[in-house]
Structure formats: C-alpha cells, structure tokens
Amino acid sequence: MIDALGDDARHAQVAILGSSFIGLETAAALRTSGAQVTVISPDKVPFEKQFGERAGAMFRALHERNGVVFHLGVKVTSLEGDEGNVHQVMLEGGEHVAADVVLLGTGVTPATGFVEGLPLQKDGGVIVNAGMQAAPGLYAAGDIAAFSLHENQEPLRIEHWRVAQQHARIAAQNMCGARNRYAGVPYFWTDHFGKHFEYLGHANQWDEIVVDGELEGQQFVALYLQDGNVLAVLACEREAHTARLIDAMGRGLSRADALEIIENGATAAR
The missing domain is CATH 3.30.390.30 (FAD/NAD-linked reductase, C-terminal dimerisation domain)
Structure with missing residues (x-):
C-alpha cells in the first residue's frame, strides 16, 4: 500500500475501518511513512478480546503517541465521494472523517460454501480432529480448520501462518500413513x-x-x-x-x- 501511494504517502489521509491486527499494523506502517491515519472501529478497545483491556489500551496509547487518530465504539454508515474517488467516511451520529484512501480491515470468514456433507462451524470452519482429518481420506489445515487445541475443548480456528504450517505438516504426514496429532503451541x-x-x-x-x-x-x-x-x-x-x-x-x-x-x-x- 505504501508503494501504491508512492510520493503521495506523506500527504495521504487514510481511514482504516477495523482495529484488527492487519488494520493496526498497516496504520503503524503508513504513519511511519508520513500518512495521516485514522482508525475507525466498533470496538471500544483495540485487541481487548485477544489481550484484555489493559493491553489493548497500551496498543492504543502507543499508536496515539505516534500520531494515529482513533474513533472507537462507532459504526460507519457510508463512504462519500465522487467520480469513483472517496473523500470522507460518514459515521453514525453524522460525524465524518476526511479520507483519500479507505482500507477495510474487518476480518474474513472461511470460503467453504461449496463444501457439502461435512460438519461446519457457524462461521464456515471445517471441523477436524487432532490429526487434521475432516473425514476418511479428507484433511483440512490452516485458517479454515477448526480443531481442539486441548483435549475436551471446543474446536476453534486460529488464523496464524505458523499454525497453518504446523497443520500442513501433520496432515501431510498422516496422508502418508502416520498417526500424528497436533501437539504444538500456536x-x-x-x-x-x-x-x-x-x-x-x-x-x-x-x-x-x-x-x-x-x-x-x-x-x-x-x-x-x-x-x-x-x-x-x-x-x-x-x-x-x-x-x-x-x-x-x-x-x-x-x-x-x-x-x-x-x-x-x-x-x-x-
């Protein structure tokens, strides 16, 4: 994104919708390059769900000390502009944020709508056992795989590339006849x-x-x-x-x- 902005990065007004990891990592990179950055999110504290309120407040303070502006606990109603260019982000309550560029960092869901005959989580995750097996002869790994991290724990999805590597290694080994189980630490x-x-x-x-x-x-x-x-x-x-x-x-x-x-x-x- 910084390369795409080129020499205009220092003059760009960027609005990032969502206080996710990709959203705040991008905010840091753009702000370091000189762009004016505003983060807009319905969350009241960044990363509170992942790390708790105190750690989330620490991340916000770190960003604010470096010039990132936050609008938290709010929702976006529309993007306004003309001739295919955005000029501002409209918020509930009538407030608006000037923006030349808008980045959506609002999360993803598994693209598993084509899957039939398998139990899926509500978000579309493919449920697998500790050996990454979803059904006889069928394996899943990475972001779409819902697995139990600990015994007797509800299946969950962990969207980190390191976990995807661990999953893939186990799935490949088991496809070749092994009986390995996930025992790693994300x-x-x-x-x-x-x-x-x-x-x-x-x-x-x-x-x-x-x-x-x-x-x-x-x-x-x-x-x-x-x-x-x-x-x-x-x-x-x-x-x-x-x-x-x-x-x-x-x-x-x-x-x-x-x-x-x-x-x-x-x-x-x-």
Missing part, C-alpha cells in the same frame, strides 16, 4: 512502531493476567492464566523468556513454573 508476532510483540498459545478467556515488567513501556511478559495454568503469553522485548516459555507450554505450564522461568531468565540477563 505462535505469532505483530510489529508496531518498532516494537515487536510475541503471542504464545491461545486464550479465549482467562481468570488472571500476571504481568512481569512494564506493560505500558512495552518491555514485559504477560501470562494469561486459567485455574493456575498458563494458556497464553503476550510479550515485548523478552525473546529469551518467550523461547523458554513456549518450550515449557508444550508440556503444560503452571503459574509458578512460568514465573520461575521468567525470574531465572532475568537473573541470567543480569
């Missing part, structure tokens, strides 16, 4: 204004978040816990810790053991 990263965030595991809900370090200063490890067990980790500038944590999470990791890993890593760093 992993992805997201970059914003020079800050590299890592996310290990997956948590739809949690009963406690334990933070080591300075979350608002983007130097931290945050543990997402359920019943004293680590479901997920969000971290920034703590690569040595995340390398040890992701290895331990594959075997199951308690709160106490995770904190010991973090403390030992901090001691080694000193």
Whole structure:
C-alpha cells in the first residue's frame, strides 16, 4: 500500500475501518511513512478480546503517541465521494472523517460454501480432529480448520501462518500413513512502531493476567492464566523468556513454573 501511494504517502489521509491486527499494523506502517491515519472501529478497545483491556489500551496509547487518530465504539454508515474517488467516511451520529484512501480491515470468514456433507462451524470452519482429518481420506489445515487445541475443548480456528504450517505438516504426514496429532503451541508476532510483540498459545478467556515488567513501556511478559495454568503469553522485548516459555507450554505450564522461568531468565540477563 505504501508503494501504491508512492510520493503521495506523506500527504495521504487514510481511514482504516477495523482495529484488527492487519488494520493496526498497516496504520503503524503508513504513519511511519508520513500518512495521516485514522482508525475507525466498533470496538471500544483495540485487541481487548485477544489481550484484555489493559493491553489493548497500551496498543492504543502507543499508536496515539505516534500520531494515529482513533474513533472507537462507532459504526460507519457510508463512504462519500465522487467520480469513483472517496473523500470522507460518514459515521453514525453524522460525524465524518476526511479520507483519500479507505482500507477495510474487518476480518474474513472461511470460503467453504461449496463444501457439502461435512460438519461446519457457524462461521464456515471445517471441523477436524487432532490429526487434521475432516473425514476418511479428507484433511483440512490452516485458517479454515477448526480443531481442539486441548483435549475436551471446543474446536476453534486460529488464523496464524505458523499454525497453518504446523497443520500442513501433520496432515501431510498422516496422508502418508502416520498417526500424528497436533501437539504444538500456536505462535505469532505483530510489529508496531518498532516494537515487536510475541503471542504464545491461545486464550479465549482467562481468570488472571500476571504481568512481569512494564506493560505500558512495552518491555514485559504477560501470562494469561486459567485455574493456575498458563494458556497464553503476550510479550515485548523478552525473546529469551518467550523461547523458554513456549518450550515449557508444550508440556503444560503452571503459574509458578512460568514465573520461575521468567525470574531465572532475568537473573541470567543480569
């Protein structure tokens, strides 16, 4: 997108609809290139569903310090312009946001409408077992595959390319006669204004978040816990810790053991 704007990037007014990962990553890249960027979203806090309110507020503050403007908790009613060019985004309540370019970052759904005879999730995800098998002789992997990350857990879809790689490897092995099961730890990263965030595991809900370090200063490890067990980790500038944590999470990791890993890593760093 930056290449498409070319020399006009510094003068462009870009409206991004949606506070998704692709939306905010693009916002950071465009703002770094000099564009005026506004993010518009019905969500009240970016990434609150994924990381919680405090971490979501941290991402918003990081973007605002770098000049991104947010309109949150609002809905778009129309895009206005003439001769095929957009000029403004109209919001509920009559407010408008000037824009030369509008980017939609509102999410995707699996394109599985053609699939017949298989159980699908409400969003179209293909339900597979731990071996990525949807039916005898049929396998699915990647974004469309709904699988149980843990035993007795409802199937879920994880839209990260690293998980797609893990799925594909297992599916290919099983097509060749193996009986392998998914036992990996999901992993992805997201970059914003020079800050590299890592996310290990997956948590739809949690009963406690334990933070080591300075979350608002983007130097931290945050543990997402359920019943004293680590479901997920969000971290920034703590690569040595995340390398040890992701290895331990594959075997199951308690709160106490995770904190010991973090403390030992901090001691080694000193």
